[in-house]
Amino acid sequence: MGERDVHTVRFPVATPTEETEVLIVGAGPVGLSAAIELHARGVHVAVVDQASEATLIRAGAMGHTPRVVEHFRRWRVLQEIRDEWTFPPEWNQGIRLVTSLVGHELVPGPRQSFVDSARGPAEEALRRPQSALVQVFLRHLGRNGVSVAGGWRLTGLREHEQGIEAVVGEGRTIRARYVLGADGGSSTVRGLAGITRKGEHAKEKRLRLVVRTGDISGRVGPAPSGTNIVFNERADGFLAAISPREWRVYAGPFPLDYEPTEAELLDTARAAFGFDLDLELASATTFYHATRIAETFRSGRVLLAGDAAHVRTPGGNLGEGFGDVVNLGWKLAAVLRGCAPEGLLDSYDSERRGHNWRIADFALDRSRRTQAALADIRRIGVPDDADLSPDAQRRREAIGARLRQNHLGADGVTFDERYDDSAAIWYEDGQLDTEPPWRADVYSDDGRPGHRAPNGVIDPYGGTLYDRIGNDFALLVLSADRAAEREFAAEAAARRLPFTVVHLADRGAREVYGADVVLIRPDQHVAWRGATLPAGGAAAVFDRVLGGRAGGELTAAGTAPAQLQGAGQ
DSSP, X not given: OOOOOOSEEEOOOOOOOSBOSEEEEOOSHHHHHHHHHHHHTXXXXXXXXXXXXXXXXXXXXXXXXXXXXXXXXXXXXXXXXXXXXXXXXXXXXXXXXXXXTTSOBSSOOOOOOTTOOOXXXXXXXXXXXXXXXXXXXXXXXXXXXXXXXESOOEEEEEEOSSOEEEEEXXXXXXXXXXXXXXXXXXOHHHHHHTOOEESOOOSEEEEEEEEEOOOOHHHHOSSOOSEEEEESSSOEEEEEEEETTEEEEEEEXXXXXXXXXXXXXXXXXXXXXXXXXXXXXXXEEEEOSOOEEESOSEETTEEEOGGGTEEOSSSSHHHHHHHHHHHHHHHHHHHHTTSSOGGGHHHHHHHHHHHHHXXXXXXXXXXXXXXXXXXXXXXXXXXXXXXOSHHHHHHHHHHHHHHHHHOOOOHHHHHOOOOOSXXXXXXXXXXXXXSOOOOTTOOOOOOSTTSBOOOOBOSTTSOBHHHHHTTSEEEEEOSSOOHHHHHHHHHHHHTTOOEEEEEOOOHHHHHHHOSSEEEEOTTSBEEEEESSOOTTHHHHHHHHHHTSOOSSOOXXXXXXXXXXXXXXO
């Protein structure tokens, strides 16, 4: 059918470099994306993983929000990710709420029209399995000479004043300035660093199944819905295509000490499909509706990202891992190049940990509301798919009404990535006391400091503001007065900061940003805005955003220290 084969993605067989600026432990999507982010900023980076391969069978996260796609676009891997579809893209028909794959739709949803051009390049979302992302990221890093080595287990960390040593494999030592743990929920890096976690433990467990089918096109058609949430008497939760003959199904909940049989799990899967079919259980992995977040995302020269830092109720956690990477990348680069003091890294912890708690609380509340809705649905009684009686129709309509009542949008989760307790943001007087509170279901573009900088198309050929900014600090100039621009440009040059000036005469942009001049950080967050510079000028603003001035000698962006030049990439 033309789908890409990413069932098994093998990590390179290589010996890790002996010295690097940042050692990333974990070659999953978060670890590899961190390597892309840091390499693009001129940081010498190496990746190790104890595994030798990644497999499609675990599937992992499949849906990637428009905010995540913004990162893919800036990393210059978006088209390759689009191309790595593992089932025909026309199977993507939105998320359908159904009694089974071949059953009744309970809440009819909007359908994308072939002639609908309303969604622009700033609003694209994608569905691709984690192994597809790993495949693309590995190719990108390989083209850029970045060292990735599979089969190397981390066994020790030794931190000292100038750096940190990581012991991998049978005693090989890698010297680095920093170690980034992106090695999953049972993170070895987190354990060796002595970082504990906070949050609720689950009282029950669920299983994420991957099942293999034969050719079922005769029963479901050549283009079935690839993403469904099923509600019936024996199954509930996602039924999502991974490939034409592999699907992900949820089973449970089960008591923590209960081990369901394979027959039980396959019965649940068949109920989700809605017809009798031969199924093979390819994998069953446990997950929990619970929150476990590290007490700190930074301890000295050890940093955490992705599941190593935060594990929560499923739904968007990988995207938050990418958010960690984007927040941390420019800060590590600024510190390593002597553009900022090491204390800037503390803002990574304060910004991302607070944000992740906010998202985790929403996810846990959503899970509880969903379980309450499911209990109500079971009380109503889900009719058999073959029952077309008036009573069955009435009950399906009642179930649909209950699901609509439970519906809560997630626009705020996707885009309202505000940082409202950061030492690296120049907030306006009284801003934090007066701005609207964060809401999971609501988002409107907001140009105030701490918020994600509103993105939009800035030329008739589809180029966006983020495309124009790239990896740099950016000064958005929305008036004819260029005094602040000149001062910011001079100060950025003196500090050797990557810096771009963007002039926009668009009235809409001026209305959204609410100021004549806006400083945007490299992670696409507003750092400062105003009509005139504050006391201390542009220097004072950069001191706030960078955490002060670095005491060491500046190193040009994109240039590794002399002792690393020529080292294994």
